[in-house]
Amino acid sequence: MIKRNTGLANLKAGYLFPEIARRRREFAAANPGAKIISLGIGNTTEPLTAHVDAGLVEGARRLGTEKGYSGYGDEQGLTALRERIAAVFYAKAAIADDEVFVSDGAKCDIGRLQLLFGREAKVAVQDPSYPVYVDGSVLVGAAGAWQGSGYAGIQYLPCNAANGYFPDLAQLPADGLIYFCSPNNPTGAVATRAQLTALVAAARKVGSVVIFDAAYAEFIKDPSLPKSIFEIPGARECAIEVNSFSKPIGFTGVRLGWTVVPKELKYASGETVWADWNRICTTVFNGASNVAQYGGLAALEPAGIAEMRATIDFYLGNAALIRTALKTLGVSCIGGDNAPYLWAHFPGRASWDVFAEILQKCHVVTTPGSGFGPAGEGFIRFSSFGHRADVEEACKRLVERLR
Ligand SMILES: Cc1ncc(COP(=O)(O)O)c(C=O)c1O
Numbered sequence: 165m166i167k168r169n170t171g172l173a174n175l176k177a178g179y180l181f182p183e184i185a186r187r188r189r190e191f192a193a194a195n196p197g198a199k200i201i202s203l204g205i206g207n208t209t210e211p212l213t214a215h216v217d218a219g220l221v222e223g224a225r226r227l228g229t230e231k232g233y234s235g236y237g238d239e240q241g242l243t244a245l246r247e248r249i250a251a252v253f254y255a256k257a258a259i260a261d262d263e264v265f266v267s268d269g270a271k272c273d274i275g276r277l278q279l280l281f282g283r284e285a286k287v288a289v290q291d292p293s294y295p296v297y298v299d300g301s302v303l304v305g306a307a308g309a310w311q312g313s314g315y316a317g318i319q320y321l322p323c324n325a326a327n328g329y330f331p332d333l334a335q336l337p338a339d340g341l342i343y344f345c346s347p348n349n350p351t352g353a354v355a356t357r358a359q360l361t362a363l364v365a366a367a368r369k370v371g372s373v374v375i376f377d378a379a380y381a382e383f384i385k386d387p388s389l390p391k392s393i394f395e396i397p398g399a400r401e402c403a404i405e406v407n408s409f410s411k412p413i414g415f416t417g418v419r420l421g422w423t424v425v426p427k428e429l430k431y432a433s434g435e436t437v438w439a440d441w442n443r444i445c446t447t448v449f450n451g452a453s454n455v456a457q458y459g460g461l462a463a464l465e466p467a468g469i470a471e472m473r474a475t476i477d478f479y480l481g482n483a484a485l486i487r488t489a490l491k492t493l494g495v496s497c498i499g500g501d502n503a504p505y506l507w508a509h510f511p512g513r514a515s516w517d518v519f520a521e522i523l524q525k526c527h528v529v530t531t532p533g534s535g536f537g538p539a540g541e542g543f544i545r546f547s548s549f550g551h552r553a554d555v556e557e558a559c560k561r562l563v564e565r566l567r
Pocket residue numbers: 206268269270271272294345349377379407408409410415416420421
């Protein structure tokens with residue numbers, strides 16, 4: 165019989181979110197009257213905004229007309245959208261339109277990017293981190309078996325209060341990959357210009373590539389903080405950036421993102437990564453939905469950009485309420501000011517114990533930090549994605565019942 169892909173066999177069963185859902189179900193069954201509120205998920209909650217909604221509707225309607233119909237488009241995305249993305253998001257970074265590849269989302273591109281480097285790639289991740297970097301590496305065989313608190317072959321770079329949530333760059337693998345997320349999921353930490361400059365210098369020194377996940381870049385309010393790795397000189401020779409319309413404008417279900425691959429980025433062989441990414445996009449991807457792309461174009465018109473800013477401000481408003489509640493309780497936390505997540509520290513306690521206490525006493529679902537990697541133990545991730553009334557009620561309960 166056919167053998168199972170070893171990478172799949174090595175992949176540990178999805179634990180974090182299924183386990184949270186199981187505990188929530190169990191609690192709801194035992195407490196039928198409880199109104200449970202979630203501050204745990206990274207899914208958006210607010211409806212699409214008017215201008216963007218109109219762009220999507222108009223895009224769909226256009227397809228129903230003889231003149232407006234289009235079938236397959238360029239796999240790399242609509243030219244107009246590539247131009248808008250380069251102009252709106254990379255004004256400080258000089259990215260060419262054809263270095264922007266439109267996709268069906270950052271997560272999907274993170275999976276496909278692994279095809280560029282294959283099973284030989286040495287992989288490093290921030291610890292804690294968004295699980296897809298590790299799981300995708302395991303799938304392509306770039307990591308080995310589960311070893312209790314991590315996978316063989318993955319280098320986990322702890323990010324904690326002691327190092328300002330920025331990894332020790334002396335630990336970067338040579339000729340390998342480092343996944344770096346800023347603003348960070350789960351910690352909400354945002355790398356400074358000095359930190360990203362050091363990251364680029366270290367990656368270039370050891371011949372490694374940075375896969376920079378900027379899915380939350382538009383939450384950055386502080387103008388001194390870089391929104392793209394390509395704002396850093398030298399990054400064009402050592403970095404790829406993935407990004408998304410999901411969180412800033414609610415396209416989590418619509419599905420639209422992009423990846424930037426600069427033409428200067430080369431393999432040891434001297435060939436360009438850009439040419440291979442173009443090949444991958446035309447081989448195992450067939451372009452993002454044209455309707456989603458029309459919505460993306462609307463989002464990047466002035467009215468759409470204004471709506472995007474308002475959506476982000478709304479979620480950051482939620483984050484401010486959660487931060488105040490945690491402060492009232494004397495719980496120290498980071499994030500939530502230039503990111504939608506808050507990373508709260510409960511020293512000396514297991515994340516799952518704190519999760520259970522908050523669920524029992526407040527009927528609020530959170531995310532245990534230990535689910536994002538060994539360095540997340542003792543932390544809880546609070547998410548600001550939620551309706552305002554729910555967030556207010558959850559904060560009230562936290563303050564009243566955990567005091
Ligand atoms: C860091 C990070 N990158 C990427 C994604 C996924 O983005 P998309 O919806 O574009 O696939 C998420 C979603 O939670 C995320 O947290």
